[in-house]
Amino acid sequence: MNGAGHLLRFMLRRERFGLPWWLLGATVLVLVQSTQSQNLYDTPEDLAKLRESLGGNTAVVAMSGPTRLLESIGGEVLFEIFAFVSIVVALMNMFLVGRHTRADEESGRAELVRSARVGRRATLTAALTLAGLANLAVGVLVFAVTVGTGLPVAGSVLFGAALAGVGCVFAAATAVAVQVFENARAAYGAVALVLGAAYVLRAAGDVGDGTLSWLSPIGWGQRTFAYVDNRWWPLLVMAAAIGAAVAVAMAMLGRRDFGAGLVRPRLGRATASAALGSPLGLAWRLQRGSLIGWAAGLFLLGAAYGSIGDSIEQYVADNPEVAEFLPGGAADIVDGYLGLTAMTLALIGTAFGVIAALRARGEETSGRAEPVLATATSRAAWLASHLVVAAAGSALVLAAAGFGEGLAYGLTVSDAGQAPRMVGVALGYLPSVLLVTAVAVLAIGWLPRAATALAWTMVGYCAVVALFADSFEIPGWLQRGSPFAHTPQAPLEALTATPLVILAVLAAALAAGGYAGLRRRDLGY
Amino acid sequence: MHADNGAAIEIAGLTKSYGRAKALDGLDLTVTSGQVHGFLGPNGSGKTTTIRVLLGLLRADAGAVRMLGGDPWRDAVALHRRLAYVPGDVNLWPNITGGEVIDLLGRMRGGLDRRRRDELLERFDLDPRKKSRTYSKGNRQKVALVAALASDAELLLLDEPTSGLDPLMEAQFQQCVQQVKREGRTVLLSSHILAEVEALCDRVSIIRLGRTVESGTLTELRHLTRTSIAVETAQRLDGMDGLPGVHDLVLEDHHARFDVETAQLDAVMRRLAPLGVRSLTSTPPTLEELFLRHYGDEQAVAR
Ligand SMILES: Nc1ncnc2c1ncn2[C@@H]1O[C@H](COP(=O)(O)OP(=O)(O)O)[C@@H](O)[C@H]1O
Ligand SMILES: [Mg+2]
Numbered sequence: 001m002n003g004a005g006h007l008l009r010f011m012l013r014r015e016r017f018g019l020p021w022w023l024l025g026a027t028v029l030v031l032v033q034s035t036q037s038q039n040l041y042d043t044p045e046d047l048a049k050l051r052e053s054l055g056g057n058t059a060v061v062a063m064s065g066p067t068r069l070l071e072s073i074g075g076e077v078l079f080e081i082f083a084f085v086s087i088v089v090a091l092m093n094m095f096l097v098g099r100h101t102r103a104d105e106e107s108g109r110a111e112l113v114r115s116a117r118v119g120r121r122a123t124l125t126a127a128l129t130l131a132g133l134a135n136l137a138v139g140v141l142v143f144a145v146t147v148g149t150g151l152p153v154a155g156s157v158l159f160g161a162a163l164a165g166v167g168c169v170f171a172a173a174t175a176v177a178v179q180v181f182e183n184a185r186a187a188y189g190a191v192a193l194v195l196g197a198a199y200v201l202r203a204a205g206d207v208g209d210g211t212l213s214w215l216s217p218i219g220w221g222q223r224t225f226a227y228v229d230n231r232w233w234p235l236l237v238m239a240a241a242i243g244a245a246v247a248v249a250m251a252m253l254g255r256r257d258f259g260a261g262l263v264r265p266r267l268g269r270a271t272a273s274a275a276l277g278s279p280l281g282l283a284w285r286l287q288r289g290s291l292i293g294w295a296a297g298l299f300l301l302g303a304a305y306g307s308i309g310d311s312i313e314q315y316v317a318d319n320p321e322v323a324e325f326l327p328g329g330a331a332d333i334v335d336g337y338l339g340l341t342a343m344t345l346a347l348i349g350t351a352f353g354v355i356a357a358l359r360a361r362g363e364e365t366s367g368r369a370e371p372v373l374a375t376a377t378s379r380a381a382w383l384a385s386h387l388v389v390a391a392a393g394s395a396l397v398l399a400a401a402g403f404g405e406g407l408a409y410g411l412t413v414s415d416a417g418q419a420p421r422m423v424g425v426a427l428g429y430l431p432s433v434l435l436v437t438a439v440a441v442l443a444i445g446w447l448p449r450a451a452t453a454l455a456w457t458m459v460g461y462c463a464v465v466a467l468f469a470d471s472f473e474i475p476g477w478l479q480r481g482s483p484f485a486h487t488p489q490a491p492l493e494a495l496t497a498t499p500l501v502i503l504a505v506l507a508a509a510l511a512a513g514g515y516a517g518l519r520r521r522d523l524g525y
Numbered sequence: 526m527h528a529d530n531g532a533a534i535e536i537a538g539l540t541k542s543y544g545r546a547k548a549l550d551g552l553d554l555t556v557t558s559g560q561v562h563g564f565l566g567p568n569g570s571g572k573t574t575t576i577r578v579l580l581g582l583l584r585a586d587a588g589a590v591r592m593l594g595g596d597p598w599r600d601a602v603a604l605h606r607r608l609a610y611v612p613g614d615v616n617l618w619p620n621i622t623g624g625e626v627i628d629l630l631g632r633m634r635g636g637l638d639r640r641r642r643d644e645l646l647e648r649f650d651l652d653p654r655k656k657s658r659t660y661s662k663g664n665r666q667k668v669a670l671v672a673a674l675a676s677d678a679e680l681l682l683l684d685e686p687t688s689g690l691d692p693l694m695e696a697q698f699q700q701c702v703q704q705v706k707r708e709g710r711t712v713l714l715s716s717h718i719l720a721e722v723e724a725l726c727d728r729v730s731i732i733r734l735g736r737t738v739e740s741g742t743l744t745e746l747r748h749l750t751r752t753s754i755a756v757e758t759a760q761r762l763d764g765m766d767g768l769p770g771v772h773d774l775v776l777e778d779h780h781a782r783f784d785v786e787t788a789q790l791d792a793v794m795r796r797l798a799p800l801g802v803r804s805l806t807s808t809p810p811t812l813e814e815l816f817l818r819h820y821g822d823e824q825a826v827a828r
Contacts, residue, residue: 106658182659183619183658183659185619265655265656265659267622267652267654267655268621268622268624268625268654268655268656269622269624269625269654270622270624270653270654271624271625271628271653272624272625272627272628272629272632276621276625276628276629277628277629277632277633278632278633279633281629282618282629285618285621286618286620289620366616367612367614367616368616368617368618370577370580370582370612370616371610371612371615371630371669371672372630372633373580373581373582373601374580374582374605374608374610374612374682375605375630375633375634375635376602376603376605376606376633376634376635377602377605377633378601378602520584521584522582522583522584523582523583524577524582524583
């Protein structure tokens with residue numbers, strides 16, 4: 001344990017810019033949900049109606065949690081947000097523990113620390129303590145915003161404790177994963193898999209008789225039934241799991257060599273396949289994993305949206321206030337809902353396009369572009385290779401999102417035509433996505449150091465304008481800067497070619513402008 | 526195959542700044558075709574910057590740069606078909622194996638010799654099936670070396686290619702470069718390992734703070750340094766300390782040890798001969814000394 005205290009202080013220093021954003025993200029999620037739920041269902045009658053409409057909806061239960069939570073308004077908040085905020089907190093813990101243990105070991109940074117007078121277990125101890133402190137902060141903040149928005153104190157303490165507990169479980173799980181795998185990415189993959197399993201198990205359990213939920217840390221948290229029964233003992237289950245996982249991790253740590261894992265990394269190909277012989281082949285190879293992940297993720301999210309499309313009519317009939325949020329009002333409820341969710345999916349999909357384009361900049365700053373550009377590869381071909389993946393990938397991600405939504409909605413209303421229809425709706429946003437991506441390209445060409453910040457500012461701006469224009473009363477001129485404001489909101493509005501063509505041409509022009517900047521500047525710094 | 530003027534690289538008065546920091550300040554460099562040219566200088570002296578200008582990755586602020594008869598900035602793609610490059614800091618894609626990287630870079634250059642590739646893998650004892658993230662610095666460097674050496678490029682730009690290799694691999698590397706030289710190809714070898722440069726290079730340029738301070742064949746450069754002499758004579762050695770160009774003299778009746786400036790070697794020998802030389806050993810100057818002479822004062826300044 002020698003030196004763990006010093007290490008912890010050093011880790012806190014390294015996290016001082018990143019960690020606050022995670023804490024803020026989790027807190028805001030709970031704050032928004034608590035405010036919104038209490039506004040929408042301010043009377044016991046409203047809550048009773050909600051129980052009736054949601055309680056019987058399998059898709060909603062699978063996405064959220066056990067219906068018993070709907071017995072009180074605080075429970076309703078937990079029902080809606082706990083699973084999602086658990087994912088955020090779990091990821092925070094995964095990165096906190098992973099970054100300071102395996103990632104450092106892999107990069108060789110930890111070797112310096114190890115050669116100083118620091119005990120074998122000090123790093124892991126410090127990293128777990130760091131995660132514990134972060135989870136404590138999450139718990140306190142959640143307690144503060146729930147009590148602050150008027151929810152009962154006892155339930156709020158339990159809510160905060162349960163969420164912090166879920167965080168600690170995933171910190172401990174990461175501690176095991178980083179012993180098993182030799183590289184951080186594989187460890188993250190394993191923890192993400194556990195997280196996915198935790199979500200699916202509780203979904204299956206909540207839809208069924210509840211047994212399977214007991215295999216999931218998220219399930220343990222929800223089954224405290226905070227604000228309803230205020231059960232404390234599920235926290236003991238968490239504590240047992242945490243203790244067991246940490247003990248296993250420490251035992252494995254004592255047994256393995258520095259830098260090694262328990263699983264040897266698999267060997268790959270000795271020669272390149274025919275596909276890996278050009279800049280485009282390389283860009284595809286580098287980005288295909290991310291593309292598949294994004295397409296699958298948005299397909300599932302689309303399916304989740306689509307699966308409740310049919311019940312939205314009944315839901316709005318029960319809660320007329322909700323209709324205000326839908327562009328078509330009460331008249332075209334389903335189409336309005338499908339359009340709004342398709343645009344939300346497209347906004348999320350924009351992140352893929354931007355990440356894919358920024359990949360070019362990442363290759364440049366990491367020095368990996370240098371050997372490529374020292375071959376007979378021109379700057380144009382190199383940039384284009386990443387942009388082709390960004391553009392074609394964006395189309396695929398949007399199509400997958402639309403297909404998921406159309407398929408799920410089509411299944412509930414027995415209409416096979418919904419899938420292609422929603423694919424078309426989603427692809428209508430492709431020019432907008434490309435335009436935002438092209439802004440990233442322009443920045444890479446002319447303001448490379450600011451490119452990442454500029455690109456994400458653009459994404460954030462589009463999201464805020466699209467989703468909150470009405471509630472924040474954003475002035476019209478400010479809204480018109482977003483390409484999404486110029487895309488007809490299908491299926492409510494008809495898709496027309498003119499705006500889409502203009503957006504696409506603009507995107508091409510910006511990308512060309514970005515290349516003009518790239519070809520005349522120094523590369524690699 | 527080579528440009529008529531016999532120069533693969535010609536740089537005159539090259540200047541390059543990163544923002545306000547001046548990395549190159551009027552650098553001159555001429556590399557003759559078919560030669561191995563050593564490019565020496567301490568860390569931060571501008572070797573990598575020069576090579577990046579040659580690769581067309583950086584644009585020169587001022588000065589004239591020609592490579593293989595073309596302009597490195599304008600004709601980058603055409604020139605790159607004729608050269609191979611090993612970066613000083615080899616960064617590879619973590620999920621791609623070493624073998625795949627070698628093939629990929631080779632194909633993007635315009636093809637590689639598969640037999641030579643496999644031979645080099647064997648030589649450098651490199652497992653091509655490992656993912657790049659699992660390679661050490663030395664092994665990443667080997668990947669870049671195999672990719673470059675397996676090509677038939679007429680010019681090799683090697684930026685401190687052996688800084689991560691162990692002595693055994695260093696020896697393999699030297700054999701490979703000798704082979705490249707026998708094939709009549711040109712090599713620009715940036716290094717701060719003097720033994721390597723002495724073993725391989727026909728000519729050497731020494732740079733410091735972005736400026737060339739010395740350039741020539743090893744023989745020429747040795748003229749600028751001192752030879753160590755140990756001598757025993759029949760008669761007593763008197764009056765040695767007054768001789769011009771003699772330094773660090775240790776005198777003991779019939780024995781003497783001293784360093785002599787190469788330019789004064791002849792005069793000193795004439796002075797010794799009449800005394801009846803019984804034995805004499807002379808040690809030629811090393812680049813090490815040359816280096817120290819040029820950077821000794823810089824270190825003093827740095828302190
Ligand atoms: N990307 C960069 N930004 C700013 N300064 C740099 C950059 N790259 C190199 N330098 C500076 O330029 C000088 C020359 O560096 P470099 O060419 O890498 O030297 P060498 O390869 O001989 O070690 C050094 O002072 C270094 O700090
Ligand atoms: Mg260098």
